[in-house]
Amino acid sequence: MQIPLSGGGALVELIQSDESMSDVNSVDKSLMEKLRLMEALNDEERKTIYTMLDAFIGKKKLKDALSNVLHDVH
Numbered sequence: 664m665q666i667p668l669s670g671g672g673a674l675v676e677l678i679q680s681d682e683s684m685s686d687v688n689s690v691d692k693s694l695m696e697k698l699r700l701m702e703a704l705n706d707e708e709r710k711t712i713y714t715m716l717d718a719f720i721g722k723k724k725l726k727d728a729l730s731n732v733l734h735d736v737h
Contacts, residue, residue, distance in 0.1 A: 701709060 701712065704712070
């Protein structure tokens with residue numbers, strides 16, 4: 664299964680393009696390599712990764728929202 668992109672195609676197709684990697688820094692290349700490797704995982708493993716990412720992102724958003732509320736109160 665490939666990760667679909669909103670504009671059509673799949674994430675792996677974007678990552679595999681040498682053109683798209685020419686102006687990416689080394690940190691982004693590491694992320695791109697991880698995304699490429701995720702394509703090889705089974706559905707359950709990818710779902711687990713997405714669930715973990717959603718949890719971390721949700722935690723960050725909640726922390727930011729609470730920080731803003733506390734800042735507005737003072």
